[in-house]
Amino acid sequence: MTTSPTVVARETYHAVIGMEVHAQLQTVSKMFCSCSADYWEAAPNSHVCPVCLAMPGVLPVINEAAVEQTVRTGLALNCEIAPFSVFARKNYSYPDLPKGYQISQYELPLCHDGWLMIDGDDNQPRRIGIRRAHLEEDTGKTIHMDGVSLVDLNRAGVPLLEIVTESDLRSADEAYRYLVKLRTILRYLGVNSGDMEKGAMRCEVNLSLRTAEQATRGEYGVKVEVKNLNSFKAVRDSIAYEVARQTVVLDSGGSVQQVTMGWDEDRRRTVLQRSKESSEDYRYFPEPDLPPLELSSEWIEAVRTTLPELPDARIARFTGNYGISRQDAEVLTAERGIAEWFEEAVRAYEGSPREVANWVTGELFALLNTQEGDITALDLSPDDLAALLALVDAGVINRNTGKRVLAEMVSTGQPPQAIIDAQGLAQVSDEAGLAAVVDAVLAANPDAVAKYRDGKTSLLGWFMGQVMKETRGKANPDVVRGLLAKRLNTQE
Ligand SMILES: [Zn+2]
Numbered sequence: 001m002t003t004s005p006t007v008v009a010r011e012t013y014h015a016v017i018g019m020e021v022h023a024q025l026q027t028v029s030k031m032f033c034s035c036s037a038d039y040w041e042a043a044p045n046s047h048v049c050p051v052c053l054a055m056p057g058v059l060p061v062i063n064e065a066a067v068e069q070t071v072r073t074g075l076a077l078n079c080e081i082a083p084f085s086v087f088a089r090k091n092y093s094y095p096d097l098p099k100g101y102q103i104s105q106y107e108l109p110l111c112h113d114g115w116l117m118i119d120g121d122d123n124q125p126r127r128i129g130i131r132r133a134h135l136e137e138d139t140g141k142t143i144h145m146d147g148v149s150l151v152d153l154n155r156a157g158v159p160l161l162e163i164v165t166e167s168d169l170r171s172a173d174e175a176y177r178y179l180v181k182l183r184t185i186l187r188y189l190g191v192n193s194g195d196m197e198k199g200a201m202r203c204e205v206n207l208s209l210r211t212a213e214q215a216t217r218g219e220y221g222v223k224v225e226v227k228n229l230n231s232f233k234a235v236r237d238s239i240a241y242e243v244a245r246q247t248v249v250l251d252s253g254g255s256v257q258q259v260t261m262g263w264d265e266d267r268r269r270t271v272l273q274r275s276k277e278s279s280e281d282y283r284y285f286p287e288p289d290l291p292p293l294e295l296s297s298e299w300i301e302a303v304r305t306t307l308p309e310l311p312d313a314r315i316a317r318f319t320g321n322y323g324i325s326r327q328d329a330e331v332l333t334a335e336r337g338i339a340e341w342f343e344e345a346v347r348a349y350e351g352s353p354r355e356v357a358n359w360v361t362g363e364l365f366a367l368l369n370t371q372e373g374d375i376t377a378l379d380l381s382p383d384d385l386a387a388l389l390a391l392v393d394a395g396v397i398n399r400n401t402g403k404r405v406l407a408e409m410v411s412t413g414q415p416p417q418a419i420i421d422a423q424g425l426a427q428v429s430d431e432a433g434l435a436a437v438v439d440a441v442l443a444a445n446p447d448a449v450a451k452y453r454d455g456k457t458s459l460l461g462w463f464m465g466q467v468m469k470e471t472r473g474k475a476n477p478d479v480v481r482g483l484l485a486k487r488l489n490t491q492e
Contacts (some may be wrong), residue, residue, distance in 0.1 A: 029048075035052055062293065080109055110133065113130070318339075337376040350391060367410050442488075
């Protein structure tokens, strides 16, 4: 069965949602040893050493690059960076955790009290508090197959950044937008690949419902956790499902139980994983094998200077300086590489940046939809796009031919002028030559001419089309339009 609970709410409930995201950092080596952190598709247990295998007597060493990436992220999320933070042992027992504990941060995280802006459901900007962002290590992986369980420890010890929000999210859509925004920022910073399919970002949601009256009294409902969400869609769907499920429970006079749920993608519903009674006590204590992490304000400020321009600032600059629409600016800044490609084209082009934005978001993105990869992976340089636009502006080719040439540029990597020359695509603006074509088209279609002169002036477009067909699309449309108007509006 894949039915969601039907909701006919007697009471209006408001969702209170918090989110935890685990993001793998893009360091060369693991968090506490020198094993390569790039384990994707590597043979099982080939990226391991005595430290990440938890052999007796080994000592962890803090990966400085992971600390720096965490601080970069904290600064980008407007967090306070703790000058003094402490690693802690989170004790639990699981086959993919050879030490029997995970090194994490608990009472004193590296980053805390930040925020990130999203568009709220009411289209107003909403500030989502970031309670903390701390550093920890990833676990290994247990693989169940053919009746046996296998453990691969390549992932064990990969640096993991946990980013925890305040309970500021109010709906499945807001949660989704938060994740999209967060991923964009992490990718801009170069600290995370954003690749959900490879498990580079994993999400957990906590959610409770309350009535407006409870909200006024500052009260909260019972919190349910949903863990192991491996796609943004699963986050959105599981929240929508839980809101509906809890609404039914509350409306029927029941009470929501404090539990941990998982998401069953096939059945499209949350499933119970753990009740409150069986919830674990991790017995955190400070990691005795590692010193506290002490960061000087000079070092933190030096990291701050390495921050790139972030998406919000870039959107503001694109709309303000270039006069492009917010919608286009959002599309163009969704990936740092695209934004930088676009700006290079703007610099190389003498016309309006809006024109570049139109071509990139219109023609070029349409071509990309039929191709693998993104704009930066194309064999097309920003300079060549600028050159193409200049050729259209100069009337060497018309706009429609320009689109054809662009498609050719994308598939062959050739510059526009070479394609125009090789295929004889240069626009025909010569008035005498075009007049002969116009006259021939009019002579061949006396009925249409008569209708036009009877008042059906919308036929002008059809005549334009005929002339374009005769000239294989190369005629200068302005010249053709002028010639047609002159001929058709002059009664013979
Ligand atoms: Zn190792």
